[in-house]
Amino acid sequence: PGYFKNFVKAIFDTNPSLKGQTLVLGGDGRYLNKYASLRIVRMAAANGIARVITMPDFLASTPAISHLIRQNKAKGAIILTASHNPGGPKEDFGIKYNTENGGPAPNDVTDAIYKQTTKIEGYHIVGEELDMSRFEAPGSFQVGDMTVEVVDAIDEYSKLMQSIFDFPKIRSRLFARKDFSMVFDAMHGVAGPFARRIFTEDLGAPESSILNAEALEDFGGGHPDPNLKYADLLCQKMGLGAYEGKKLEGKLPDFGAAADGDADRNMVTGSRFFVTPSDSLAIIAANAKESIPYFKDGLKGVARSMPTSGAVDTVAEKLGLSLYEVPTGWKFFGNLMDAGEISLCGEESFGTGSDHIREKDGIWAVLAWLSILAHKNPDPSQPLVSVEQIVKDHWGIYGRSFYTRYDYEGVNADKANALMDNMVTSFDELKKTTPGLKIADEFSYTDPIDGSVASKQGVRFVFDDNSRLIFRLSGTGSVGATIRMYIEAVAPPSESPQDTKASDALKPLVELGLRISRMQDFTGRDEPTVIT
Numbered sequence: 001p002g003y004f005k006n007f008v009k010a011i012f013d014t015n016p017s018l019k020g021q022t023l024v025l026g027g028d029g030r031y032l033n034k035y036a037s038l039r040i041v042r043m044a045a046a047n048g049i050a051r052v053i054t055m056p057d058f059l060a061s062t063p064a065i066s067h068l069i070r071q072n073k074a075k076g077a078i079i080l081t082a083s084h085n086p087g088g089p090k091e092d093f094g095i096k097y098n099t100e101n102g103g104p105a106p107n108d109v110t111d112a113i114y115k116q117t118t119k120i121e122g123y124h125i126v127g128e129e130l131d132m133s134r135f136e137a138p139g140s141f142q143v144g145d146m147t148v149e150v151v152d153a154i155d156e157y158s159k160l161m162q163s164i165f166d167f168p169k170i171r172s173r174l175f176a177r178k179d180f181s182m183v184f185d186a187m188h189g190v191a192g193p194f195a196r197r198i199f200t201e202d203l204g205a206p207e208s209s210i211l212n213a214e215a216l217e218d219f220g221g222g223h224p225d226p227n228l229k230y231a232d233l234l235c236q237k238m239g240l241g242a243y244e245g246k247k248l249e250g251k252l253p254d255f256g257a258a259a260d261g262d263a264d265r266n267m268v269t270g271s272r273f274f275v276t277p278s279d280s281l282a283i284i285a286a287n288a289k290e291s292i293p294y295f296k297d298g299l300k301g302v303a304r305s306m307p308t309s310g311a312v313d314t315v316a317e318k319l320g321l322s323l324y325e326v327p328t329g330w331k332f333f334g335n336l337m338d339a340g341e342i343s344l345c346g347e348e349s350f351g352t353g354s355d356h357i358r359e360k361d362g363i364w365a366v367l368a369w370l371s372i373l374a375h376k377n378p379d380p381s382q383p384l385v386s387v388e389q390i391v392k393d394h395w396g397i398y399g400r401s402f403y404t405r406y407d408y409e410g411v412n413a414d415k416a417n418a419l420m421d422n423m424v425t426s427f428d429e430l431k432k433t434t435p436g437l438k439i440a441d442e443f444s445y446t447d448p449i450d451g452s453v454a455s456k457q458g459v460r461f462v463f464d465d466n467s468r469l470i471f472r473l474s475g476t477g478s479v480g481a482t483i484r485m486y487i488e489a490v491a492p493p494s495e496s497p498q499d500t501k502a503s504d505a506l507k508p509l510v511e512l513g514l515r516i517s518r519m520q521d522f523t524g525r526d527e528p529t530v531i532t
Helices: 003-014 033-047 064-070 107-117 154-163 167-175 191-202 232-238 279-291 311-319 331-338 361-374 387-398 413-425 428-434 502-517 519-523
Strands: 024-029 051-054 076-082 095-099 137-143 146-150 182-185 257-260 266-270 273-275 299-303 322-326 346-348 351-354 400-411 436-443 459-463 468-474 480-493
Touching: 003 033, 003 095, 003 107, 024 033, 024 064, 033 051, 033 076, 033 137, 033 146, 064 076, 064 095, 064 154, 064 361, 095 107, 107 146, 107 351, 146 167, 146 257, 146 273, 167 361, 182 191, 182 232, 182 519, 191 361, 191 436, 232 257, 232 266, 232 299, 266 299, 266 361, 266 387, 266 428, 273 279, 273 480, 279 299, 279 346, 279 351, 279 400, 299 311, 299 331, 311 322, 311 387, 311 413, 322 331, 331 346, 361 387, 400 413, 400 502, 400 519, 413 468, 413 480, 413 502, 413 519, 428 436, 468 502, 480 502, 480 519, 502 519
Parallel strands: 024 051, 024 076, 051 146, 182 257, 299 322, 299 346
Antiparallel strands: 076 095, 137 146, 257 266, 266 273, 346 351, 400 480, 436 459, 459 468, 468 480
Protein backbone atom coordinates (compact mmCIF):
# COMPACT_ATOMS: atom_id res chain seq x y z
CA PRO A 1 0.00 0.00 0.00
CA GLY A 2 1.25 3.48 -0.86
CA TYR A 3 4.11 2.16 -2.98
CA PHE A 4 3.31 4.52 -5.85
CA LYS A 5 3.67 7.62 -3.64
CA ASN A 6 6.70 6.14 -1.91
CA PHE A 7 8.38 5.58 -5.27
CA VAL A 8 7.70 9.15 -6.40
CA LYS A 9 9.01 10.50 -3.08
CA ALA A 10 12.14 8.36 -3.56
CA ILE A 11 12.70 10.13 -6.89
CA PHE A 12 12.60 13.48 -5.13
CA ASP A 13 14.75 12.27 -2.21
CA THR A 14 17.52 10.89 -4.41
CA ASN A 15 17.54 13.83 -6.84
CA PRO A 16 17.83 16.91 -4.58
CA SER A 17 18.88 19.03 -7.58
CA LEU A 18 15.21 18.97 -8.64
CA LYS A 19 14.36 21.49 -5.90
CA GLY A 20 13.76 24.92 -7.34
CA GLN A 21 13.86 23.53 -10.87
CA THR A 22 11.49 22.46 -13.66
CA LEU A 23 9.99 18.97 -13.88
CA VAL A 24 8.08 17.60 -16.89
CA LEU A 25 5.17 15.23 -16.19
CA GLY A 26 3.13 13.12 -18.60
CA GLY A 27 2.20 9.62 -19.63
CA ASP A 28 0.75 7.31 -22.25
CA GLY A 29 -2.83 7.56 -20.98
CA ARG A 30 -3.11 4.10 -19.54
CA TYR A 31 -5.35 3.28 -16.56
CA LEU A 32 -4.38 5.34 -13.46
CA ASN A 33 -2.49 7.92 -15.56
CA LYS A 34 -4.74 10.82 -14.49
CA TYR A 35 -5.07 9.66 -10.87
CA ALA A 36 -1.33 9.30 -10.46
CA SER A 37 -0.51 12.54 -12.29
CA LEU A 38 -2.75 14.66 -10.07
CA ARG A 39 -1.00 13.30 -7.00
CA ILE A 40 2.47 13.76 -8.48
CA VAL A 41 1.67 17.45 -9.08
CA ARG A 42 0.73 17.84 -5.40
CA MET A 43 3.82 15.93 -4.30
CA ALA A 44 6.05 18.04 -6.54
CA ALA A 45 4.67 21.19 -4.94
CA ALA A 46 5.36 19.77 -1.48
CA ASN A 47 8.93 18.81 -2.41
CA GLY A 48 10.13 22.20 -3.60
CA ILE A 49 9.74 21.89 -7.37
CA ALA A 50 9.48 25.38 -8.87
CA ARG A 51 7.62 24.50 -12.07
CA VAL A 52 5.83 21.49 -13.53
CA ILE A 53 5.31 21.35 -17.28
CA THR A 54 2.57 18.99 -18.37
CA MET A 55 0.00 18.71 -21.15
CA PRO A 56 -3.78 18.36 -21.55
CA ASP A 57 -5.00 15.25 -19.71
CA PHE A 58 -1.32 14.52 -18.92
CA LEU A 59 -1.23 12.75 -22.29
CA ALA A 60 2.05 12.77 -24.22
CA SER A 61 4.33 10.34 -25.97
CA THR A 62 7.66 9.46 -24.38
CA PRO A 63 9.52 11.09 -27.33
CA ALA A 64 7.49 14.29 -26.93
CA ILE A 65 8.33 14.39 -23.22
CA SER A 66 12.03 13.95 -23.99
CA HIS A 67 11.73 16.94 -26.33
CA LEU A 68 9.98 19.05 -23.67
CA ILE A 69 12.77 18.31 -21.19
CA ARG A 70 15.42 19.52 -23.62
CA GLN A 71 13.39 22.43 -25.00
CA ASN A 72 12.63 23.83 -21.53
CA LYS A 73 15.97 22.92 -19.91
CA ALA A 74 14.04 20.93 -17.33
CA LYS A 75 15.93 19.04 -14.65
CA GLY A 76 14.05 15.82 -15.40
CA ALA A 77 10.70 14.17 -16.03
CA ILE A 78 8.38 11.63 -14.50
CA ILE A 79 6.80 9.55 -17.27
CA LEU A 80 3.86 7.28 -16.50
CA THR A 81 4.13 4.37 -18.91
CA ALA A 82 4.63 0.64 -19.03
CA SER A 83 5.76 0.98 -22.63
CA HIS A 84 4.42 -1.79 -24.90
CA ASN A 85 2.77 -3.78 -22.09
CA PRO A 86 -1.04 -4.01 -21.73
CA GLY A 87 -3.01 -1.50 -19.66
CA GLY A 88 -6.19 -1.60 -17.61
CA PRO A 89 -7.37 -2.29 -14.04
CA LYS A 90 -5.74 -5.73 -14.03
CA GLU A 91 -2.81 -4.95 -16.30
CA ASP A 92 0.43 -2.97 -16.11
CA PHE A 93 1.29 0.48 -14.83
CA GLY A 94 4.75 2.03 -14.78
CA ILE A 95 6.73 5.02 -13.56
CA LYS A 96 9.88 6.12 -15.36
CA TYR A 97 12.33 8.86 -14.48
CA ASN A 98 14.25 10.71 -17.21
CA THR A 99 17.15 13.04 -16.53
CA GLU A 100 17.98 16.51 -17.83
CA ASN A 101 19.48 15.28 -21.10
CA GLY A 102 16.00 13.94 -21.95
CA GLY A 103 16.93 10.27 -21.69
CA PRO A 104 16.22 7.41 -19.28
CA ALA A 105 17.96 7.64 -15.93
CA PRO A 106 21.25 5.70 -15.82
CA ASN A 107 21.74 2.67 -13.60
CA ASP A 108 23.27 4.55 -10.67
CA VAL A 109 20.21 6.84 -10.49
CA THR A 110 17.63 4.05 -10.73
CA ASP A 111 19.57 1.93 -8.22
CA ALA A 112 19.53 4.83 -5.75
CA ILE A 113 15.79 5.34 -6.25
CA TYR A 114 15.08 1.67 -5.60
CA LYS A 115 17.32 1.61 -2.53
CA GLN A 116 15.47 4.62 -1.12
CA THR A 117 12.09 2.87 -1.58
CA THR A 118 13.22 0.12 0.78
CA LYS A 119 13.71 2.50 3.71
CA ILE A 120 11.38 5.43 3.09
CA GLU A 121 9.04 6.17 6.00
CA GLY A 122 6.73 8.81 4.58
CA TYR A 123 6.05 11.29 1.81
CA HIS A 124 5.08 14.94 1.47
CA ILE A 125 2.02 16.13 -0.44
CA VAL A 126 0.09 19.39 -0.44
CA GLY A 127 -3.37 19.01 1.03
CA GLU A 128 -5.34 20.71 -1.71
CA GLU A 129 -7.18 18.28 -4.02
CA LEU A 130 -6.81 19.26 -7.66
CA ASP A 131 -9.63 19.42 -10.19
CA MET A 132 -8.86 17.54 -13.40
CA SER A 133 -10.60 20.30 -15.40
CA ARG A 134 -7.58 22.55 -14.76
CA PHE A 135 -5.50 20.16 -16.88
CA GLU A 136 -7.77 19.90 -19.90
CA ALA A 137 -6.35 22.77 -21.97
CA PRO A 138 -3.13 24.80 -22.20
CA GLY A 139 -2.70 27.39 -19.49
CA SER A 140 -0.82 28.30 -16.33
CA PHE A 141 -1.75 28.33 -12.64
CA GLN A 142 -0.27 27.93 -9.18
CA VAL A 143 -0.30 24.97 -6.83
CA GLY A 144 1.06 26.37 -3.60
CA ASP A 145 4.31 28.13 -4.51
CA MET A 146 4.77 26.00 -7.65
CA THR A 147 3.82 27.04 -11.17
CA VAL A 148 2.02 24.51 -13.37
CA GLU A 149 2.19 25.05 -17.12
CA VAL A 150 -0.07 23.00 -19.37
CA VAL A 151 1.41 23.09 -22.88
CA ASP A 152 0.37 21.71 -26.26
CA ALA A 153 2.82 18.80 -26.49
CA ILE A 154 1.44 17.71 -29.86
CA ASP A 155 2.06 21.11 -31.39
CA GLU A 156 5.59 21.31 -29.97
CA TYR A 157 6.39 17.82 -31.26
CA SER A 158 4.99 18.64 -34.70
CA LYS A 159 7.24 21.71 -34.88
CA LEU A 160 10.23 19.56 -33.97
CA MET A 161 9.42 17.03 -36.71
CA GLN A 162 9.00 19.80 -39.28
CA SER A 163 12.45 21.12 -38.36
CA ILE A 164 13.93 17.67 -39.10
CA PHE A 165 12.03 16.51 -42.19
CA ASP A 166 10.91 18.18 -45.42
CA PHE A 167 7.13 18.04 -44.98
CA PRO A 168 6.29 19.82 -48.28
CA LYS A 169 8.44 17.29 -50.16
CA ILE A 170 6.73 14.33 -48.46
CA ARG A 171 3.31 15.82 -49.12
CA SER A 172 3.93 16.64 -52.79
CA ARG A 173 5.79 13.48 -53.74
CA LEU A 174 3.69 10.96 -51.83
CA PHE A 175 0.36 12.16 -50.49
CA ALA A 176 -0.43 14.15 -53.63
CA ARG A 177 -0.08 10.96 -55.70
CA LYS A 178 -3.26 9.09 -56.49
CA ASP A 179 -1.41 5.75 -56.41
CA PHE A 180 0.03 6.15 -52.90
CA SER A 181 -1.70 5.29 -49.65
CA MET A 182 -0.61 4.52 -46.11
CA VAL A 183 -2.06 3.29 -42.83
CA PHE A 184 -0.76 3.91 -39.34
CA ASP A 185 -1.90 1.76 -36.42
CA ALA A 186 -1.77 3.74 -33.16
CA MET A 187 -2.92 0.62 -31.26
CA HIS A 188 -5.14 2.85 -29.08
CA GLY A 189 -2.02 4.30 -27.50
CA VAL A 190 -0.79 7.86 -27.13
CA ALA A 191 0.47 7.89 -30.75
CA GLY A 192 -3.10 8.40 -31.98
CA PRO A 193 -3.48 12.16 -31.45
CA PHE A 194 0.11 12.78 -32.56
CA ALA A 195 -0.45 10.76 -35.74
CA ARG A 196 -3.66 12.61 -36.53
CA ARG A 197 -1.87 15.93 -36.33
CA ILE A 198 1.22 14.95 -38.31
CA PHE A 199 -0.03 12.51 -40.93
CA THR A 200 -3.47 13.98 -41.61
CA GLU A 201 -3.30 17.68 -40.73
CA ASP A 202 0.35 18.36 -41.60
CA LEU A 203 0.89 15.92 -44.47
CA GLY A 204 -2.59 15.50 -45.91
CA ALA A 205 -3.27 11.80 -45.41
CA PRO A 206 -6.97 10.86 -45.13
CA GLU A 207 -8.39 10.51 -41.60
CA SER A 208 -9.06 6.86 -42.41
CA SER A 209 -5.29 6.32 -42.61
CA ILE A 210 -5.04 6.34 -38.81
CA LEU A 211 -6.19 3.07 -37.28
CA ASN A 212 -7.10 2.60 -33.60
CA ALA A 213 -6.54 6.34 -33.23
CA GLU A 214 -8.31 6.98 -29.92
CA ALA A 215 -6.02 6.78 -26.90
CA LEU A 216 -7.73 4.44 -24.42
CA GLU A 217 -6.86 3.54 -20.83
CA ASP A 218 -6.82 -0.17 -21.67
CA PHE A 219 -5.60 0.18 -25.28
CA GLY A 220 -8.93 -1.23 -26.41
CA GLY A 221 -8.17 -4.50 -24.64
CA GLY A 222 -5.18 -5.05 -26.92
CA HIS A 223 -1.48 -5.52 -26.38
CA PRO A 224 0.12 -2.29 -27.69
CA ASP A 225 3.29 -3.92 -28.96
CA PRO A 226 3.95 -3.25 -32.69
CA ASN A 227 4.87 -6.63 -34.10
CA LEU A 228 3.43 -9.22 -36.46
CA LYS A 229 1.34 -10.80 -33.72
CA TYR A 230 -0.14 -7.92 -31.77
CA ALA A 231 -0.52 -5.27 -34.52
CA ASP A 232 -3.31 -7.39 -35.94
CA LEU A 233 -5.31 -4.69 -37.71
CA LEU A 234 -2.22 -3.35 -39.46
CA CYS A 235 -1.26 -6.88 -40.52
CA GLN A 236 -4.76 -7.42 -41.87
CA LYS A 237 -4.54 -4.23 -43.93
CA MET A 238 -1.03 -5.01 -45.22
CA GLY A 239 -1.36 -8.78 -45.81
CA LEU A 240 1.16 -9.80 -43.17
CA GLY A 241 1.40 -12.05 -40.14
CA ALA A 242 -1.69 -14.21 -39.86
CA TYR A 243 -2.94 -12.73 -43.16
CA GLU A 244 0.17 -13.52 -45.21
CA GLY A 245 -0.76 -15.19 -48.47
CA LYS A 246 -4.48 -14.71 -47.93
CA LYS A 247 -6.69 -13.04 -50.50
CA LEU A 248 -7.64 -9.55 -49.34
CA GLU A 249 -10.14 -7.18 -50.91
CA GLY A 250 -9.04 -4.11 -52.82
CA LYS A 251 -5.61 -2.55 -53.29
CA LEU A 252 -3.40 -2.88 -50.24
CA PRO A 253 -1.80 0.28 -48.85
CA ASP A 254 1.71 0.98 -50.13
CA PHE A 255 3.08 1.83 -46.71
CA GLY A 256 2.10 0.71 -43.23
CA ALA A 257 3.39 1.44 -39.76
CA ALA A 258 2.50 1.10 -36.09
CA ALA A 259 3.63 2.45 -32.73
CA ASP A 260 3.39 1.06 -29.21
CA GLY A 261 1.59 2.37 -26.13
CA ASP A 262 3.89 5.34 -25.47
CA ALA A 263 4.83 5.82 -29.15
CA ASP A 264 8.56 5.22 -28.84
CA ARG A 265 8.61 1.91 -30.76
CA ASN A 266 7.70 1.44 -34.41
CA MET A 267 6.98 -1.21 -37.02
CA VAL A 268 7.39 -0.45 -40.73
CA THR A 269 5.91 -2.46 -43.60
CA GLY A 270 5.21 -2.36 -47.29
CA SER A 271 2.40 -4.11 -49.09
CA ARG A 272 2.83 -7.78 -48.07
CA PHE A 273 6.38 -6.94 -47.03
CA PHE A 274 7.71 -6.71 -43.46
CA VAL A 275 10.80 -4.59 -42.78
CA THR A 276 12.80 -5.94 -39.86
CA PRO A 277 13.84 -3.28 -37.33
CA SER A 278 17.48 -4.15 -38.04
CA ASP A 279 17.04 -3.56 -41.78
CA SER A 280 15.07 -0.40 -41.05
CA LEU A 281 17.97 1.08 -39.06
CA ALA A 282 20.46 0.17 -41.80
CA ILE A 283 18.32 1.61 -44.60
CA ILE A 284 17.71 4.87 -42.73
CA ALA A 285 21.47 5.14 -42.12
CA ALA A 286 22.25 4.50 -45.79
CA ASN A 287 19.76 7.12 -47.02
CA ALA A 288 19.78 9.72 -44.25
CA LYS A 289 22.11 12.28 -45.82
CA GLU A 290 20.23 12.42 -49.11
CA SER A 291 16.69 12.07 -47.78
CA ILE A 292 16.48 13.90 -44.43
CA PRO A 293 17.44 17.59 -44.15
CA TYR A 294 18.48 17.19 -40.50
CA PHE A 295 21.32 14.93 -41.70
CA LYS A 296 22.34 17.01 -44.74
CA ASP A 297 25.93 17.22 -43.44
CA GLY A 298 26.12 13.45 -42.91
CA LEU A 299 25.95 11.21 -39.86
CA LYS A 300 28.43 11.53 -37.00
CA GLY A 301 28.26 7.81 -36.29
CA VAL A 302 25.78 5.02 -35.66
CA ALA A 303 25.08 2.55 -32.87
CA ARG A 304 23.02 -0.55 -32.32
CA SER A 305 22.21 -2.83 -29.43
CA MET A 306 24.18 -6.06 -29.33
CA PRO A 307 21.26 -8.36 -30.30
CA THR A 308 20.38 -6.17 -33.29
CA SER A 309 21.62 -7.60 -36.59
CA GLY A 310 24.82 -6.36 -38.17
CA ALA A 311 23.00 -4.87 -41.16
CA VAL A 312 23.93 -1.34 -40.09
CA ASP A 313 27.56 -2.40 -39.55
CA THR A 314 28.01 -2.89 -43.29
CA VAL A 315 26.52 0.54 -43.99
CA ALA A 316 28.82 2.15 -41.44
CA GLU A 317 31.84 0.46 -42.97
CA LYS A 318 30.99 1.56 -46.51
CA LEU A 319 30.22 5.13 -45.43
CA GLY A 320 33.23 5.41 -43.14
CA LEU A 321 31.13 5.96 -40.01
CA SER A 322 31.99 5.12 -36.42
CA LEU A 323 29.98 2.14 -35.15
CA TYR A 324 29.17 1.30 -31.55
CA GLU A 325 27.67 -1.94 -30.20
CA VAL A 326 25.97 -1.43 -26.83
CA PRO A 327 23.82 -3.47 -24.44
CA THR A 328 20.05 -3.46 -24.81
CA GLY A 329 18.57 -0.32 -23.24
CA TRP A 330 18.21 3.13 -24.74
CA LYS A 331 20.14 4.75 -21.91
CA PHE A 332 23.35 3.26 -23.33
CA PHE A 333 22.96 5.43 -26.44
CA GLY A 334 22.59 8.64 -24.40
CA ASN A 335 26.25 9.11 -23.48
CA LEU A 336 27.30 8.58 -27.09
CA MET A 337 24.79 11.17 -28.29
CA ASP A 338 25.71 13.70 -25.61
CA ALA A 339 29.39 13.31 -26.56
CA GLY A 340 28.58 13.90 -30.23
CA GLU A 341 29.71 10.41 -31.25
CA ILE A 342 26.52 9.21 -32.96
CA SER A 343 23.57 10.65 -34.86
CA LEU A 344 21.50 7.51 -35.34
CA CYS A 345 20.83 4.39 -33.29
CA GLY A 346 18.45 1.50 -32.96
CA GLU A 347 17.41 -1.75 -31.35
CA GLU A 348 15.91 -4.86 -32.89
CA SER A 349 13.01 -4.52 -30.44
CA PHE A 350 11.34 -2.02 -32.79
CA GLY A 351 13.21 1.02 -31.45
CA THR A 352 14.83 3.57 -33.76
CA GLY A 353 15.89 7.15 -33.13
CA SER A 354 18.41 9.93 -33.52
CA ASP A 355 20.07 12.65 -31.50
CA HIS A 356 17.11 15.06 -31.86
CA ILE A 357 15.99 13.69 -28.48
CA ARG A 358 17.29 11.03 -26.10
CA GLU A 359 14.57 8.42 -26.57
CA LYS A 360 13.62 6.13 -29.39
CA ASP A 361 10.88 7.71 -31.45
CA GLY A 362 8.17 5.80 -33.31
CA ILE A 363 6.67 8.62 -35.36
CA TRP A 364 10.14 9.96 -36.18
CA ALA A 365 11.02 6.55 -37.66
CA VAL A 366 7.85 6.56 -39.78
CA LEU A 367 8.68 10.04 -41.06
CA ALA A 368 12.22 8.88 -41.86
CA TRP A 369 10.76 6.15 -44.07
CA LEU A 370 8.31 8.54 -45.71
CA SER A 371 11.27 10.82 -46.43
CA ILE A 372 13.17 7.97 -48.07
CA LEU A 373 10.11 7.04 -50.14
CA ALA A 374 9.70 10.68 -51.17
CA HIS A 375 13.35 10.90 -52.19
CA LYS A 376 13.10 7.70 -54.25
CA ASN A 377 9.94 8.94 -56.02
CA PRO A 378 10.72 12.38 -57.50
CA ASP A 379 8.51 11.92 -60.57
CA PRO A 380 4.81 11.18 -59.90
CA SER A 381 4.34 10.14 -63.53
CA GLN A 382 6.59 7.12 -62.95
CA PRO A 383 5.54 3.92 -61.13
CA LEU A 384 5.91 4.13 -57.36
CA VAL A 385 9.22 2.83 -56.00
CA SER A 386 7.91 0.64 -53.21
CA VAL A 387 9.12 -0.22 -49.72
CA GLU A 388 9.94 -3.71 -50.95
CA GLN A 389 12.01 -2.37 -53.85
CA ILE A 390 13.95 -0.02 -51.56
CA VAL A 391 14.80 -2.88 -49.20
CA LYS A 392 15.80 -5.27 -51.98
CA ASP A 393 17.94 -2.61 -53.66
CA HIS A 394 19.66 -2.10 -50.31
CA TRP A 395 20.36 -5.83 -50.02
CA GLY A 396 21.88 -5.74 -53.49
CA ILE A 397 24.38 -3.11 -52.36
CA TYR A 398 25.09 -4.04 -48.74
CA GLY A 399 24.10 -7.70 -48.48
CA ARG A 400 21.31 -9.22 -46.48
CA SER A 401 21.07 -10.16 -42.83
CA PHE A 402 18.41 -12.82 -42.39
CA TYR A 403 17.07 -12.18 -38.93
CA THR A 404 14.37 -13.29 -36.54
CA ARG A 405 13.61 -13.27 -32.83
CA TYR A 406 11.87 -15.95 -30.77
CA ASP A 407 10.21 -14.73 -27.56
CA TYR A 408 9.26 -17.13 -24.79
CA GLU A 409 7.09 -15.03 -22.47
CA GLY A 410 6.00 -15.73 -18.90
CA VAL A 411 8.67 -18.37 -18.23
CA ASN A 412 9.35 -19.32 -14.62
CA ALA A 413 12.21 -17.02 -13.58
CA ASP A 414 14.26 -19.77 -11.93
CA LYS A 415 14.02 -21.96 -15.04
CA ALA A 416 14.92 -19.04 -17.29
CA ASN A 417 18.02 -18.27 -15.23
CA ALA A 418 18.95 -21.96 -15.19
CA LEU A 419 18.78 -22.04 -18.98
CA MET A 420 21.14 -19.08 -19.24
CA ASP A 421 23.53 -20.47 -16.60
CA ASN A 422 23.66 -23.83 -18.35
CA MET A 423 24.81 -22.23 -21.60
CA VAL A 424 27.50 -20.22 -19.82
CA THR A 425 28.93 -23.28 -18.11
CA SER A 426 28.86 -25.14 -21.44
CA PHE A 427 30.92 -22.62 -23.45
CA ASP A 428 34.12 -24.69 -23.60
CA GLU A 429 32.33 -27.89 -24.52
CA LEU A 430 30.22 -26.17 -27.18
CA LYS A 431 33.32 -24.67 -28.81
CA LYS A 432 34.72 -28.19 -29.19
CA THR A 433 31.55 -29.83 -30.47
CA THR A 434 29.87 -27.12 -32.61
CA PRO A 435 31.34 -26.76 -36.13
CA GLY A 436 32.30 -23.21 -37.10
CA LEU A 437 31.70 -21.70 -33.65
CA LYS A 438 34.39 -19.06 -33.07
CA ILE A 439 32.95 -17.05 -30.14
CA ALA A 440 30.93 -18.22 -27.14
CA ASP A 441 30.75 -15.65 -24.36
CA GLU A 442 28.67 -13.25 -22.29
CA PHE A 443 28.59 -9.75 -23.74
CA SER A 444 30.19 -7.05 -21.61
CA TYR A 445 30.32 -3.33 -22.43
CA THR A 446 32.65 -0.61 -21.26
CA ASP A 447 31.18 2.83 -21.96
CA PRO A 448 33.78 4.76 -24.00
CA ILE A 449 32.59 8.07 -22.52
CA ASP A 450 32.42 7.49 -18.77
CA GLY A 451 34.17 4.12 -18.40
CA SER A 452 31.23 2.43 -16.69
CA VAL A 453 30.96 -1.32 -17.20
CA ALA A 454 27.83 -3.35 -17.95
CA SER A 455 28.43 -7.09 -17.67
CA LYS A 456 26.36 -10.19 -18.34
CA GLN A 457 24.40 -8.51 -21.11
CA GLY A 458 23.49 -11.65 -23.03
CA VAL A 459 24.97 -14.92 -24.25
CA ARG A 460 26.59 -14.79 -27.71
CA PHE A 461 27.46 -17.53 -30.16
CA VAL A 462 29.22 -16.21 -33.27
CA PHE A 463 30.21 -18.44 -36.20
CA ASP A 464 32.94 -18.25 -38.83
CA ASP A 465 30.54 -16.81 -41.41
CA ASN A 466 29.42 -14.13 -38.86
CA SER A 467 26.09 -15.83 -38.27
CA ARG A 468 24.97 -15.35 -34.69
CA LEU A 469 22.79 -16.85 -31.98
CA ILE A 470 22.04 -14.52 -29.06
CA PHE A 471 20.16 -15.28 -25.87
CA ARG A 472 19.08 -12.82 -23.19
CA LEU A 473 16.43 -12.32 -20.57
CA SER A 474 14.21 -9.31 -21.20
CA GLY A 475 13.49 -6.88 -18.41
CA THR A 476 10.40 -5.28 -19.96
CA GLY A 477 7.80 -7.90 -19.06
CA SER A 478 5.80 -7.87 -15.84
CA VAL A 479 5.02 -11.56 -15.28
CA GLY A 480 7.73 -14.20 -15.00
CA ALA A 481 10.70 -13.93 -17.36
CA THR A 482 10.91 -13.51 -21.12
CA ILE A 483 13.64 -15.47 -22.86
CA ARG A 484 14.64 -14.01 -26.20
CA MET A 485 16.56 -15.95 -28.82
CA TYR A 486 17.94 -13.90 -31.71
CA ILE A 487 19.02 -15.63 -34.92
CA GLU A 488 21.05 -14.02 -37.70
CA ALA A 489 22.56 -15.36 -40.91
CA VAL A 490 24.56 -13.11 -43.23
CA ALA A 491 24.62 -13.16 -47.04
CA PRO A 492 27.00 -10.78 -48.89
CA PRO A 493 25.69 -8.77 -51.89
CA SER A 494 26.97 -11.31 -54.39
CA GLU A 495 25.03 -14.04 -52.61
CA SER A 496 22.02 -12.03 -51.43
CA PRO A 497 18.90 -14.05 -52.34
CA GLN A 498 16.19 -11.40 -52.36
CA ASP A 499 13.16 -13.63 -52.48
CA THR A 500 14.25 -16.25 -49.94
CA LYS A 501 12.08 -16.34 -46.85
CA ALA A 502 13.96 -15.56 -43.67
CA SER A 503 12.32 -18.55 -41.97
CA ASP A 504 13.77 -20.89 -44.63
CA ALA A 505 17.26 -19.36 -44.52
CA LEU A 506 17.36 -19.44 -40.72
CA LYS A 507 15.88 -22.89 -40.11
CA PRO A 508 19.22 -24.67 -39.47
CA LEU A 509 20.35 -21.94 -37.06
CA VAL A 510 17.02 -21.98 -35.24
CA GLU A 511 17.30 -25.71 -34.74
CA LEU A 512 20.87 -25.31 -33.50
CA GLY A 513 19.84 -22.57 -31.09
CA LEU A 514 17.05 -24.64 -29.61
CA ARG A 515 19.45 -27.52 -29.17
CA ILE A 516 22.29 -25.48 -27.65
CA SER A 517 19.94 -23.75 -25.20
CA ARG A 518 17.92 -26.86 -24.38
CA MET A 519 14.92 -24.57 -24.62
CA GLN A 520 12.28 -27.30 -24.46
CA ASP A 521 13.98 -29.00 -21.51
CA PHE A 522 14.09 -25.85 -19.39
CA THR A 523 10.83 -24.17 -20.39
CA GLY A 524 8.59 -27.06 -21.39
CA ARG A 525 7.63 -25.02 -24.46
CA ASP A 526 7.40 -26.53 -27.93
CA GLU A 527 7.19 -23.15 -29.62
CA PRO A 528 7.73 -19.46 -28.78
CA THR A 529 5.02 -17.03 -27.75
CA VAL A 530 5.94 -14.56 -30.48
CA ILE A 531 8.15 -14.72 -33.58
CA THR A 532 9.27 -11.43 -35.14
